[in-house]
Amino acid sequence: MKADFYEFFCPVKVISGKQALSNLPHEMDQLNVKRALIVTDKGVAGAGLISYVQDAFQGSSCEIGHIFDETPPDSSNMVVNQVAELFRQKNCDCFVAVGGGSCIDTAKGANIVVTEQTDDLMKFRGAERLKKAMKPLLVVPTTAGTGSEVTLVAVISNVQAGVKMAFTSDRLYPNVAILDPKMTMTMPPKITAATGMDALTHAIEAYYCLQKNPISDSLAITAIKLAMGNLVQCVENGKDESARLAMANSSLIAGMAFSNSMVGVVHALAHATGGVCHVPHGVANAILLPFGMENNLAKKAAEIGELAPYLCGREIQGDDRAKAVAAIQAVRDLNKKLNQLGGLPNRLRDAGVTEDKLEAIAKVAVNDGALIYNPEEVTFEEALDILRRAF
Amino acid sequence: MxxxxxxxxxxxxxxxxxxxxxxxxxxxxxxxxxxxxxxxLFSLSYPVKSGIARVALLALAVGFEYLSRNCDKLKKEISTWEEGRVFALSVLSKGPSVVLRKENGAIRYIGGNLKDSEIVFYFKNIDSALMLFAGLIGAHTASAQHRTIVHGDIGIAMEVLRAMNIAQSYLYPGIVLKKTFKRAPKLSFSEQILKLKLMLALLPGIVAAYKK
Structure with missing residues (x-):
């Protein structure tokens, strides 16, 4: 592909493999920090995953300053301020996020508060506003979907103002991402399926949205190959370490791709569906992905068609449109399979959305920043039409 | 030898x-x-480029003011905005800026001081601004190519961007809109008349705005 103009950046050191977590203290040492504030949630702690992190510190000169395990599913400014305060009180010098997107975003948000010496994150909303060097952030994902361990984004709710604050900055990239299969082994099949589809959605939208570039393209294809080859195995057999590691890699690589190419209408609608009806992000993405691809068929048949061999597992004959249609069908088939194996909802109505909420979702979606990067223009009426078809 | x-x-x-x-x-x-x-354009000296960008920004501001009073589409788009919303366009790092505010249901150009702006669309450099103003790229392409950044709430920025697209559809010729918009707007006969009226009002409007 040709690219007129693009930027690409990803400064995250990646350590991936069995027992990779054992490297955590060494990586802290390399960053010249000694005392970590662990940011996690009750689910991760309850599954015993924090004990793996504690074990990794044995025999090292680094230590855990405090473990904060009260991160809620949607991070807020209040939680972020609380974590920042703990960071100062406990004399920590780095953040270690252990969990999914919310834990990672909470650590990123608290890092802004600590670095900028503020308790008002509102001042830093938007793009490229953070100039100061931040405290080191090391991330150990326990889901395979968000890719937040390699992205420049953080989304945090402002409880008082009733808004979601989005931050994007090169400063928000974590320093280190550690992918250890034992950290994702306890994920139940339904969450495995939903988070895996989140990763696949990142990769597919990254491949055809407007900020795509040659580097994000190659990453997106690799992420798709890994997801198509391993997601079903992970749902069928959660103890398959090699499939779990492959999915963790798919998620991370898709994260690198979409952090530099951005996403489109699928994410705009999924964010809004999550905001209005509290549908988990991965579930909403999975349901909306084939409809979002169809929305862009007229303009991006060639790009979507290029994904057909990776999504269908074989070469598809015909023109760009025929290939693109086959690629979209392959996503539908995968959704159906994940529904049978893991109970992943295939329609919005099965995910708890009621028809009377569709207009409210469409209204929120047209104000989502991801729509800028969608190749096709999406009006309120068109967003509503996609939602009705996915309902 | x-x-x-x-x-x-x-x-x-x-x-x-x-x-x-x-x-x-x-x-x-x-x-x-x-x-x-x-x-x-890009080989001109910085002061010349900056002057062109300033005039283009003022044209957008004047267009915004005029259309917010006369264009039904824009009136509808900004009808849900809160009174007093302030937004701006500016060129980094010391380039020209225009700041606009919603007052009495319409948009008003209030100068170039960014201090009270809720939303600022920044061009990273003067050449990026000129690319957009010259109709070489559209707003979505400028974002996709990282030529612009937004400070402030992204949801509000999207609302402002939609309004700006409406304003641009009256400021640029159809051939440019076809090239720079994801879906080129089609103006009805009455909208074409409005476009003509705007063109006539533009020059005196820019001169008046320049003096602010």
Missing amino acids: SPESNNNKSAGMRPGGVAAAGPSAAISYPKAKEPMGLNR
Whole structure:
């Protein structure tokens, strides 16, 4: 592909493999920090995953300053301020996020508060506003979907103002991402399926949205190959370490791709569906992905068609449109399979959305920043039409 | 002297006339071509480019003001905005800016001071701004190519962007809209008349705004 103009950046050191977590203290040492504030949630702690992190510190000169395990599913400014305060009180010098997107975003948000010496994150909303060097952030994902361990984004709710604050900055990239299969082994099949589809959605939208570039393209294809080859195995057999590691890699690589190419209408609608009806992000993405691809068929048949061999597992004959249609069908088939194996909802109505909420979702979606990067223009009426078809 | 000693090889030159790398090799590049058409804009001096960008920003501001009172589409789009919303366009780092505020249901140009702006659309440099103003790229392409950044709430920025797209659809000729918009807007006869009226109001409006 040709690219007129693009930027690409990803400064995250990646350590991936069995027992990779054992490297955590060494990586802290390399960053010249000694005392970590662990940011996690009750689910991760309850599954015993924090004990793996504690074990990794044995025999090292680094230590855990405090473990904060009260991160809620949607991070807020209040939680972020609380974590920042703990960071100062406990004399920590780095953040270690252990969990999914919310834990990672909470650590990123608290890092802004600590670095900028503020308790008002509102001042830093938007793009490229953070100039100061931040405290080191090391991330150990326990889901395979968000890719937040390699992205420049953080989304945090402002409880008082009733808004979601989005931050994007090169400063928000974590320093280190550690992918250890034992950290994702306890994920139940339904969450495995939903988070895996989140990763696949990142990769597919990254491949055809407007900020795509040659580097994000190659990453997106690799992420798709890994997801198509391993997601079903992970749902069928959660103890398959090699499939779990492959999915963790798919998620991370898709994260690198979409952090530099951005996403489109699928994410705009999924964010809004999550905001209005509290549908988990991965579930909403999975349901909306084939409809979002169809929305862009007229303009991006060639790009979507290029994904057909990776999504269908074989070469598809015909023109760009025929290939693109086959690629979209392959996503539908995968959704159906994940529904049978893991109970992943295939329609919005099965995910708890009621028809009377569709207009409210469409209204929120047209104000989502991801729509800028969608190749096709999406009006309120068109967003509503996609939602009705996915309902 | 052998014939070979007098050719490019002896001077460290490759057959194509480009010098090979080496301590004594002088590299000669062909002279860069003069830019053609609109690309000549980018070879102008910074003060000239900055002046052009300022006039273009003022044209957008004046267009916004005029259309917010006369264009039904724009009136509808901004009807849900809260009174007093302030947004701005600016060129980094010390380039021209325009700041606009919603007052009494319409948009008003209030100068170039960014201090109270809720939303600021920044162009990273003067050339990026000129690319957009010259109709070489659209707003979505400018975002996709990281030529612009937004400070403030993204949801509000999306609302402002939609309103700006409506304003631009009256400021640019159809051929530019076709090239720069994801879906070129089609103006009805009455909207074409409005576009004509705006064009007539633009020059005095820019002059008046320039003095603010």
